[in-house]
Amino acid sequence: MRAHPVRRTVLTCVATVTVTVLALSLKPHHPPSAAAPPPTTQTPGATSGGSTSGTRTVTGPTVQTRYGPVQVELTLDGSRITAAHAVRSPNGDSHSREINASAVPVLDRETLNAQSAHIDTVSGATYTSEGYVGSLQAALDQSRT
Template sequence: MRRIAVTAAGTAVSVLLLLAAKPHHTVAVATPGASSGQAAVGGGSATGVRSVTGGTVQTQWGPVQLKVTLDGSKITAIAVLQQPDGTPRDAEINAQALPVLTREALAAQSAQIDAVSGATYTSQGYIGSLQSALDAAK
């Protein structure tokens, strides 16, 4: 009888700890295929100039995908390969948000950038695809 009580108490504590844990908020990123994941311009190493295509991130308004050019570990350019474009409003939002996101990413040299107000979904997709490309470049 004592074993049952100890087991029940242990189970209850475990469930409470799991429920108290804060969930991680992640962006779903489709991993790029092996052929499109890392296209080396100057070689496949961490040195030299190379381009890496990030995963396509599906947002509520459409896909976002980036191609990042690196010189060694320095981000030198970011090209938007896919962006939400279903409506004229999408084009208007992206025309304002994407250059800001690119400037911030180049300045920060990472995906640790702020979202653009009014373009939350595009920002999340941009950051997710950028992080995917940087992870593939390692």
């Protein structure tokens, strides 16, 4: 048996309104925003100024993510990244701490392997990964000035 045309129209309208309301209730994705970069810190015996030679430590800006702040610190020898470490990562709840306990070391290793901010996102830690890359790229940019 076929549905009555008015009933079909009503069901179609209800379905359309439901889908529209669901779509509008989704939170939009905003890319991580970077704060003003902090000054470059020098390690003992490192060169100063805008030089890209010598060993130095550069700390990227804190990037706010949906689950908390992410900030990356790099150690460079010349233009080579010799160490990468997230000095801040989301830790507001046990779930975030658990995720980042495994994701941050992966991001640190990927940075050393890539020698750039062109690293893959860690599955299950997308927001942390995006914040990490934002802070990492800003630290690399800062190291070149």
